[in-house]
Amino acid sequence: MAESKEVAKKEEFEPKIIAFLCNWCSYAAADLAGSSRLQYPTNIRAVRIPCTGRLNPLIVIKTLKKGADGILVSGCHPGDCHYIDGNYYARRRFIMLKELLEYAGVEPERLNFTWCSAAEGRRFASVVRQVVDRVKSVGPWDGYLSADLMEDFIPEAGNPGCTEPDDKGGVIDDQFI
Amino acid sequence: MTNSYKEITEDLQDIIEQIYKQEEFDRLLAYGRGLFSGLIEPVIVDKEAELDLDRLEFTDEAYQMLSKYLLKNRELKQVVVAKPCDTRAIAFYISENIIARDNLIVVGINGCPGIKDNTACDECDSKNPVIADYTAGNLMPEDEFAKDKSDLKYLLSEENQVTRKNHYTKEFMRCTQCYACRDACPVCYCDHCFVESNQPVWLEAGSGPEEDMVFHLMRTMHMPGRCVNCGACEMACPEGIEMRSLTSHLYHQAREYFDFRPGLAVDQKSLFSDYNEEDPEPGFLQQEGD
Numbered sequence: 001m002a003e004s005k006e007v008a009k010k011e012e013f014e015p016k017i018i019a020f021l022c023n024w025c026s027y028a029a030a031d032l033a034g035s036s037r038l039q040y041p042t043n044i045r046a047v048r049i050p051c052t053g054r055l056n057p058l059i060v061i062k063t064l065k066k067g068a069d070g071i072l073v074s075g076c077h078p079g080d081c082h083y084i085d086g087n088y089y090a091r092r093r094f095i096m097l098k099e100l101l102e103y104a105g106v107e108p109e110r111l112n113f114t115w116c117s118a119a120e121g122r123r124f125a126s127v128v129r130q131v132v133d134r135v136k137s138v139g140p141w142d143g144y145l146s147a148d149l150m151e152d153f154i155p156e157a158g159n160p161g162c163t164e165p166d167d168k169g170g171v172i173d174d175q176f177i
Numbered sequence: 178m179t180n181s182y183k184e185i186t187e188d189l190q191d192i193i194e195q196i197y198k199q200e201e202f203d204r205l206l207a208y209g210r211g212l213f214s215g216l217i218e219p220v221i222v223d224k225e226a227e228l229d230l231d232r233l234e235f236t237d238e239a240y241q242m243l244s245k246y247l248l249k250n251r252e253l254k255q256v257v258v259a260k261p262c263d264t265r266a267i268a269f270y271i272s273e274n275i276i277a278r279d280n281l282i283v284v285g286i287n288g289c290p291g292i293k294d295n296t297a298c299d300e301c302d303s304k305n306p307v308i309a310d311y312t313a314g315n316l317m318p319e320d321e322f323a324k325d326k327s328d329l330k331y332l333l334s335e336e337n338q339v340t341r342k343n344h345y346t347k348e349f350m351r352c353t354q355c356y357a358c359r360d361a362c363p364v365c366y367c368d369h370c371f372v373e374s375n376q377p378v379w380l381e382a383g384s385g386p387e388e389d390m391v392f393h394l395m396r397t398m399h400m401p402g403r404c405v406n407c408g409a410c411e412m413a414c415p416e417g418i419e420m421r422s423l424t425s426h427l428y429h430q431a432r433e434y435f436d437f438r439p440g441l442a443v444d445q446k447s448l449f450s451d452y453n454e455e456d457p458e459p460g461f462l463q464q465e466g467d
Contacts, residue, residue, distance in 0.1 A: 057398045058371065058379055058395050058398060061391060061394050061395055061398065062379065062391070065387065065391050078454065079454070085452065088452035088453075088454065088456070089449065089450075089452055091456055091458065092435070092449060092452055092456060095434060095456075095459060096398070096401040096402075096427055096431065096448075097398060098459075098460055099426065099430045100394065100397055100401075100423065100426075100427055101394070102338070103333070103334075103341060103423060103426050103427075104341065104342065104345050104390075104394060104423065105338055105339070105341050105342025105343075105345060105346075106342075107338065108460055111460075112462050113458075113460075113461050114461060114462035127462060131462070143387055144390040144391060144394070145346050145386055145387050145390065146339070146342045146343045146346040146347075148343070149343055149346050149347060
């Protein structure tokens with residue numbers, strides 16, 4: 001019973017994905033996907049940035065802390081950057097960020113990086129579908145804390161006072177706490 | 178293959194005596210016995226003041242990074258005794274135009290025998306100074322990683338994601354956010370650090386377990402392309418948190434992907450201020466056939 005409930009819960013899970021889209025390519029691609037009536041999941045929240053080179057890696061760390069289930073960063077194809085080479089810098093930064101977060105325990109499926117030019121509305125729609133599938137496959141993001149460790153730190157409900165015997169064998173009364 | 182501490186100490190005393198006679202400078206930074214504690218401490222002496230040469234010493238307790246002490250008085254001409262990792266930090270300063278090369282007289286330590294209890298020395302890949310005006314000890318052959326990387330148990334590359342997450346949650350839970358790791362780090366030199374920034378607020382007030390994790394991730398994210406793998410952060414931590422495995426992992430990955438190691442030359446561009454059109458794209462979303 002519990003299992004089937006869990007499965008049902010997983011199916012219902014709709015991830016919240018923050019998409020950082022470059023103003024010159026991917027944001028226009030999202031626009032094109034919309035104006036050409038292409039269907040794609042509504043899980044992404046688009047944030048328009050001037051260039052992927054503008055995206056401070058700390059913003060991604062903070063976005064995940066604030067409760068996003070996944071991240072999508074999309075910019076112009078290498079060589080096509082509006083600012084000549086912004087996305088080359090972004091690429092290096094993102095590789096290191098991905099290495100760091102994966103090493104510290106964030107699933108790689110949550111961190112997505114890709115290129116979409118302004119003419120690729122169809123590709124943008126397919127990328128969003130792909131990202132939503134990937135994030136759904138790993139389930140909701142419960143923060144940077146390891147859930148199975150946290151159980152020891154959260155006091156159980158209905159047991160507010162300490163009733164453990166102290167080292168003298170007595171029981172500490174609730175009223176002294 | 179390393180020199181002994183005694184050889185290096187004797188060499189250092191000779192060299193510094195020589196520098197006092199020959200060179201023009203304002204301040205000397207070296208290691209020596211503390212007057213009261215008996216521990217190895219940084220000894221900072223002005224040229225005019227009298228220096229007891231016998232006090233200067235280099236032992237396996239000389240864990241302070243003297244390169245960090247250079248930053249406070251950048252305008253002075255300073256003589257610094259530098260371990261190989263210190264010289265890499267100094268080369269990084271020069272490449273970032275923080276300190277002028279002319280303001281420095283570097284006394285490098287050849288064939289550094291390492292520092293006690295510093296795990297960074299196990300994976301040291303620079304046994305000789307990168308830049309030096311004088312050198313103490315004999316030049317030693319640069320042997321790449323003395324140990325196999327898989328012997329280094331604190332590097333968790335082999336473990337799975339859940340184990341690593343558990344490990345780091347447990348480690349960083351002890352963090353009290355004293356920022357000693359940042360203060361000890363020779364390549365952390367910003368006047369305005371992200372932890373104290375209130376516009377934007379990167380780190381919220383208070384030290385909860387999740388904030389600790391975010392602090393360490395953000396600190397580590399500043400490190401690739403700067404971290405010279407000296408181990409000062411971990412040596413400084415009052416809680417003994419193993420945070421160096423994160424920076425160390427990025428250090429090795431940057432070397433693998435971009436063949437980049439910071440602080441190897443004074444005219445080197447840092448990792449994030451340079452790019453190569455042929456950079457790899459590991460884990461990027463590829464185009465689906467549509």
